[in-house]
Every structure is written in structure tokens, then in C-alpha cells.
Amino acid sequence: MRRPDGKNLIKILLILAAMSSQLLATPKEKYSIESVKIEGNEVFSDERLRKTMVTKTSSFFKTRTFYMDVFQNDLENLQRFYRQMGFLDARIEEYTVRRDTTEKRVHITIQVFEGPRTYIEAITIFGNQFFSEKRLMEEFTLREEEPLLRSRIESTTNNLLTLYANNGFLDADISSDVTVKQQSQHAFVDFIITEGKRYRIGDIHISGLETTQPFVVKRELTFRKGEVVDYSKLLKSQRELYLTGLFQGVFISLESTDPEDSLRNVHIDIREAIPSQLNIAVGYGTVEKARIRTEVLTDNFRGTARKLSFAAKASFTYRGAEASFTEPWTLGTPFRTDFNLSAEYLEEPSYNLRSIGGRLTIGRKFLARSNTTITYRHENNRLSDIKIAEFQTQPPNNIRSLRLSFIYDTRNNIFNTANGFYGEFGNEVIGPFYRRKVDFMKGTAELKYFRPLTGSTIFATAFRFGWITAAGGLDKIPLNERFYAGGAGDLRAFEYRKAGPLDKNGLPVGGKIKLIWNLFEIRQRVYKMFGIALFGEIGNIYIEPSELTLRNLRQSLGAGIRFNSPVGLLRLDLGVNPDPRNNEDPTQIYFSVGHPF
Template sequence: MIKKFILIISLFLSFSSSAQEGYKLKKVDFKGNNQIKSSELENVTSLEAKNVFDKLQFWKKSPTYQEELAVKDLENLHKIYQSQGYINVKIKDSLVVDEKKMSVRVYFIIRENSPTRIKSFVWEIEKSDSFEEKNILKILPKQKLAKTNDIFTDKAIYNLMERTQNSLKNQGYVYAQTKAIFKIDTINKTVDVKLKVSQGDKYVNGKISFEGLKQVSEKLLSKRINLKQGDVFSAEKLNEAQSRAFNMQLFKYITISPEKDSTQTHIIDYKVKLEELNKWDLNLGLGYGTEDRVRAQILLTKRAFLGGIRQLNLGIKTSYFEPINTYLKFRQPNIFADKVDFIWNPYYSKERERSYNVERLGANFTLEKKLNKKASTFLTYNIESSDVTKTIESSDSNSEITEGVNKKSGLIWGYQYRNVDNYFSPTSGWYAQSLTSYNGLGVKTEHPYFKLLLDGRTYQPLWRRWVFAGRLRMGYIASTNNTTLTPIEDRFLLGGGNSIRGYQRNSISANTDKNSETVGGNSMLEMSVEARFPIYNALEGVLLGDAGNVWAKSGQYRLNDLKYGFGIGLRYNTPIGPLRMDVAAPVWDTFKMQLYITFGHAF
């Protein structure tokens, strides 16, 4: 293509290097880049000098200048500009060498020139006996490549080609092909774009064969896959069938492969290969954390409970702050409609706080719907009996803690959206969750209330492998009767390894007197930021800061009354998440270092 020819000529004319191999690389910078940010250009270059944060890592060797990498960087810079329509870009490197210090500074001088713009765009449909051209045009994406005079970019072309092929494959044209043809006017800097479409023959679904089925019913799996014989082939429906089959949670793996029928024309058969999971599973877990201390877990799973794809879990957990937590969890998928699950979850637990203990006995009845790959929502009816008892540390004569049983029931609505690149250690994307509950429906309760909890997180890549992580949490709880009292066990508390670091777990309460009870608050605000950076291989470092507080009154948020904690941390990445160690201390409160060792990021 013309782009490749221009790229070769540009590299030949622009590159000249007199720096010696092995000199310290002091700086890499870009000059003249008005249309593309330097941070984007840094992502495609290999030459990298130490930044301010890298210099703090004194044990790391300074990078050196390598001519081979400089040549590659020039090539990549040309590619990124040309992919965004700047075909006539001129780029050269300028080197400033310090012979005494044996160091070199590299500057990439960029002359962007005017971009190439689209002059015209047309479809060209290959004639076929199986379908008329006017009907094919109805299938093609409605959005064209771009408007006339828009900048011509590779990304727009490839996206349109992909959308076109996907549209055709979802209508039975399994072997549809697209080809882009360009006519570039280098003088006027315009391009005529023609997209040739070859749809091929139309196919329908054939038979399904299975390999590896032992205990699971073939009829059950066929119904779940739902690729009916005679229906028009669709790549989208095939992917959905693959997802539905795997989400049955009955298989270690399952693949659905389309195969052209050798005996019949225009037929696509499917071969399903799988390996079943055991009907019974027993998982044991044992761990240690500076807050939970020794913690243990037993989880017993019964798959295909009562037949079908129902599942029953029995779990038992124990730790210092939660001496006992035992529960059953029964899940019935697709109870009313596809992707709508019913969950029954009875539970019993004992919780230990500084000023009181809580014994809970209750059950949740939940309808959960997966909206798409990133979002889900649920509605729960909860019924619970909470027994609160004071601890020895609580001796306040004007105690807010009322001992005894508090019966509660109500609705909880939740929504979750997760769009991150990695579940355990995200480096880009964001996460949002909301929980809204009303306690006071059904069973008569002494303290009905409304509660709202919002949680938002963002992850943004900074420099190479540096990541900014931020979190904002906000809570509100208010009584819905004539009193202002809310259940002590449902109020907000802050502090600890997953909250405001520098403070002990759940030590931040509406009353901050060390000798008073820890009774929580009806309003909560919490903010956290982390700068995560690489150290060596799987080892990472973290600079962290947290802020927040809880207040007694509902809807009271005083930004001049926040508590702050700052510190540093280490992360060692493992396949099941990072092993974490943080050291932090409060600011403007009594200085006392807190050490947190546990698994997983704080957020």
C-alpha cells in the first residue's frame, strides 16, 4: 500500500544517529505533536528514561540508549500517525549527547502536516444467486465509514469491515468477506474509499453432537444451548449459546464448534466437547490477616441439586471478628425468564465489635438478573432477628446500645456495573454499585429505616505499568418513624485495611472519644487513592491515601471534619489475586503506625 512506501521513505530520510550504544538515557520527549498527546506516543515507543517516580527506585539501573530501539520507535510513531490520517507526517530524532556524563537526550521532532480526508465512500456488493443486492444492503451496518471531508483513519475502516462481516454472519452468511480499496490523492490529500462485500452462501443450523457427556442429560443441555435445527445460522447466537452452556456451572470446560456438513449443502452442524465437573465438591480454606487473624472456611457444593442446573452451597466461615458465619445458598436459574435466577439464602452469624456483639439469624429471598456481561441487578426480601449484647469494654452510663432482640424485614435493591480489564488487579476501567434498602415491611420492627450505599471506583493507566486507582463511597441511613434511632448493628463504621488505613478496623465512629462506645453513624463518606507502580517482576509498590468519617445525623457530611491516613504498601501478584502488605498512619490524630497484611487490593 501507499502508506508502507511513504513509511519506508520517511524512515530513510529522517533517521540519523551518532550516539554511542550504552549511554545513559536521560530524557525522551516529543516536539511538534499537536494532534496526538505525548502520553499516547509514549505507549508505542520503547525508549524510556526514568521519571520522577522511577528515580525513587534507586535500586533500578538507569535505561541505556539503543539505536535499534530508536529505529523501531520512529517506525511506530509513523504508524500511529498514519493510522489516524496523517499519511504525510515527517518525523526525525534529534540527539543531545553529554560525553562527560556519558548520557543522551532523545527528542522526536514531528511535522504533522495536513491530514488526509475522505472524498467519497461507496459499497460494492458481489453478485450472488442466493440473495439480492437490495436485501444485502438492509443487513449492512447503517452507519457508514464517515462523512465526506472527515479525517481518514485505519481504525474507522477496520471497525466498519468488522461490523459488516458480523452483520452478515449473524444472518447466515458464514463465509462473508469484506475488502477495502483506497484511491489516494497525495496532492490534494484526499482518499476515495470502496468497501467490497462478498456474502457467499446462506447457511442454516444442522444437527448437534456431544462428546464427553456422562451424567448431564443431553436433552437438558440441548435445551440450554437452544440452536434449533433449520434456524438461520448466527454467530451472535452461537456465542450466546456457548455462554449459557458454561454458566450452567456443570462443566470444567465446554466448547461448541460449528462444522460444515459434508453431505448436505448450506448446513452447519455443531460439535459440543465438554468435561463435566463432579456433582459434589468440598473446598477448604485457611488464611491469616492482621485484622481477621486466623480465618478458615469450608464450602460444600452440590451441583444438579434436585436435577437440572440447580445448585446448593453450604458454607461455614470463622475469623476473629466473625467467630461463626454459616449459610445455605440454593440457586434456581431461569426461574421466570432467561438470566433471572431465584436464590434462597438462610444464614446464622456472630459478629464481634469493640462495644457490642451481634448474633444474626435470618434469610434472603432474591431475584437476580444479569443484564449483560458487565451489569446485573437484584431484588431481595430479607427477614432477620438480630440479638445485640454489650461487651466488657462498653461502660457508658448513657449508652446508645440497647441490648435485646431486634426483628427486621424489608426489601433491598442492588445494581452493579463492572467494566475493568482484570478482576483481581485492574489497570483500567471502572466499577459502580448501589444498594438501596427499606426495613419495615412484613414483620413488625421497632426501628424501621431507609438505607442507601453508593460505591464508585476508577482505574486509570498513567505511565508504563503505573496505575491510578480511586474510590468514593457514600452512605446514608435514616429512621422512618417518629424517632431518630436506627439499629446499632446496621450503622456505618470506618477504619481498617479495606477502609481508612492508619486506623484500626471499625474504630471510626460518630463519637471519637477513645473511652466512649463505638456506636457508628447514620452518614458516611469515604475516599481513597492509590498510585500502583512496578518494582520487580510480580512485585509492585503502592503510595496510598484515604480520607473519610461518619456522622451521627442522617445526611450530615462535613468535609472539614474528615480523618486522613497515608502510607505505602507492597503487592505480590498471584493467580488468585495480590498478597498485600500496607503500612499507614493517621494525619492530625495521634500518630500510630498500623500494619495490614491480607489478600486482595483494598478496592
């Protein structure tokens, strides 16, 4: 047999290399996951166990491809899950992956062995000196005679470390040790604590300030020099500084000192935001048509955190200007004072309004999510071009009022809320009360709730109720102080302000009672900045309480398109009236900016 010469050998090697590269380049056949069956489980359901796995069954909308390495990780996760839940002997006894080569599908069966569950027989704490065992046990999330859960051991350790850190023990160390009796499946859990040194706050250093005066930062701090270090106060102070809106970045840290020293200096690193802005906005809405708004403001006047602004707005139905001033700390106390002056002209379906006046509001935040305010309103109003037959002329209605309100707000974002609750209750006394005379009283209540249903779906609902008490009846209440409904913000199946009482010419006259319930609004993100919404609403405006009946509730159903643009949320809503009356249009279309609530 003749041996290949050098040239032929090279040719053979090149051919083999080319064939192997073609084989490697050939993609593997992909199999979709048809079913995942789990057997042998009694304590946990199939659904609960599947949540620990990445390998999931394909659905009508999404095909899931089977990957063996991912599946192997899932088997390890299943076993790890069982052991974290106290089943220390749990294991995967066997599994089968049956491939359907014709349909390119796989059927998976997993056989688990749960074994007995381990329970805690005793918990012991060692090394504690500053805190009593009773106080430490208040931080425990695991209890004797309960299952041995690794997650609760970790959460208890974190709770204890937080407790010590909030009391100056910054170097505290906590470890846990678990001993299991195999015969009885009972566990003994020991926590070993090394408390270390207790620290106090030394000097407080602030860096990064260019415009803001140091006292503005210091008054927001919840800790002082010489106090025992409380880590929760450091975090709260950082949050309060962020909420002032003056800073782009706030970083509070403890500086290391001499190991023998029991003081820790605090360093606050600040990055200031731009203090002054010029904002110009142009928009369009179904009611106002084209509009423009210009605002000049400073959030940090002369570095004192005081706010000054001047704004002017014009549209086809509104022209106005407003100047405002805010003092976040009134006379050195955490009471906020807002003062504004305004002049405006407004065209409504039933009348035109000219108003000049101002408001003075003093409020204070209580706890983390609530605040109370009291507002004095001073306005000189003139109504003109009154189109309602029985109100062709109305005397000047000069408003002098006091309003007390309470707000509770847990929303994650006030402009584009995905989760949380908002509640506001207020009552306003209108009239020359300093002369012991009251023209009428006006109360309002507003509740909003938001909850994510999925990662891209949000459920929202809102309830609004208002009432006016006037000795002389509706005639004594100026047209501009009454309640109205209908439009882009509430009952979207009705024309603007025409969901309540109308005169003989079909113009809104307003009422003394307002009830609006946005039963649901399902907000669904579809693709990036685009979304859709479905909504249902009921409500009405009433002149007398006796009219508050189910029959008088008007309904509004509809859908809308959302575009979350860089300048704000744009929405287009179609509202459908299922029970049109008195020549009402069965549908309305509204284009506006921002969510309806």
C-alpha cells in the same frame, strides 16, 4: 623463496583460524542512545512519531542500546505510518547517526518529507444485493472528503464482514480498491462485495458432557434450530456457558455440510469442571486474629447446575455456619434464586451478637453488565455484653426486611481489578411490613472506579454512602444495624469501628449516616508478586444530617505492601491520622487479605 611444506601450511592455517575466532568473539562496542531528533515533520509531533519507533532515548532509569538493524526497521515503520495516514509520497530523505566514541553515545537525526495528504473524493459499493447502500454505509468508519486512512479501510472491511456473518452470509467476501489522482491527490475507494449463500442453523450437537444434563447447556443458548446464522449469537452463547462456572472449556463451531445445502450444523464441545470441592482456608487478620474456614460445595448438583454448599468459620471474634442453595433458572425462567440459612456469634467492640436466620434472594441479569435483586431477610438477633453505658440492655431485634438493589459492573476481575466500574444502589425496608408497619429504612450507594495508569500501575477510588431513616431516632435502631467506620476496609488510620461517634468510654455507638470516600489508592507492582500502594481517604459516621460538614470529615493517609500469593492477595497497611483527636493514636497497622475495595 622457500615454499612452506605441508606441516607448516597446516600450522599457519590453524593460527589464522584461531586469530579469526578471537576477532569474532570480541564483542561489539555498545552505544547508548543520547538523542533522537526528527526534522521536517509538520502534521505529526515528534512525540507521536517516536511512538512508532523502537529506538528511543535513554533515561535516568533505563539505558537504551543502539542497534542499526532495529533502527532501519524504525525508518521503515515511520514511512509506513505516514502512508497509512494518507501521505502517500512521504519518505525518509536522510538520516545521520553521530557516534561519540568517548562517551559511547549516539545522536540520531531523521529528516522526513511528508508531502501532500490524499483525501477521499468518492466511495462506491459494488455487488450488494441483500443490504441497501444506506445500511452498509452505517458500518463505514471513513467518509468522503476525509483523509485516506488505511486503518479505516481495514476497519470498514471488518465491520462489513461482521454484518454479513451476523446475518447468515458466512462465505461473504469483501475487497477494497483505491485509485489515486496524482495531480489532485484525491482518491476513489471501491468496495467489492460477494455476498454468497445465506445459511440457517441445522442440528445442534453437544459433546463432552459427563455430569451435566443437556438442557442446562441448551437453555443458555441464544440461537435455535432453523434460525438464520448470527455469528454474534454464537459468541454470546459461548460466553454465557463460561459464566455458569460449570465448564473449563466451551468451543462452539459451525460444521461444514453439503455445498448445496443452506444449513450449517452447530457443534458445541464441552469440557466440564470438577463439580464438587472441599475447601479449607487458614488465615490471620489484625481484627479477627487467627481464623479458619471450611467449605463443602457442589456447583452442579445432579447435573442440573444447582449449587449446594455448607461452610463453617471460626476466629477469635467470630463463630458461624451457613448452608446455601442456588437455583440459576427459577421455574424455567432466567431468574436466579439464592436461599441461605445461617447461625453466628460475633464479638464487636461495643456488644456481642447471636443471630439465627436466613435470606431469600431473587434476581435477574439485564443486558450484559447489570442485574437487579430483591432480598427477604429473616433474622432473630440477640445482643449481649453491651458495653455502652446508655444501652446496657436492648430488647431482641428480630429483623424482617425487604431489600431492592441494582448493580452495574464492568470490572475485568472482581478479585484483582485493573480496569472498570462498579455501582450498587439499594434500599431496605425493615419491620413487619406485612402488618403495614415499618421500623426503619436503610439505603446504601457504592461506587468504585479502576483505571490502569501504566502496565504495572493502577489507580483506584471508591465512594460509599449510607443513610437510615427511623421515626424514633437513633435509639430505635439496633446497635448491629447502625453504620460504623474505621479499620482495614475504609479509614485505615483509625482503630476498628472507632472513626465515628464514641461514648464516654471511647466505644463506638454507630450512626445513621455513613460517608466514606477512598480518594485514591495507587497500586504499583514492583517485582513479580510483590507490590506497594499509596492511599488517601476521608469520611465519617454521623448521627444527624446537620453534622455533615467539611470540618467533621476525618482524614486517613498511608502506604502498604502487597503480596499476590496463590491463595489470594495479602496486604499490610500503615494508616496515618494527620489530625488525631481525643487521645487517638496517630497511626494504625492492619494486616488483611484482599483489596480494601
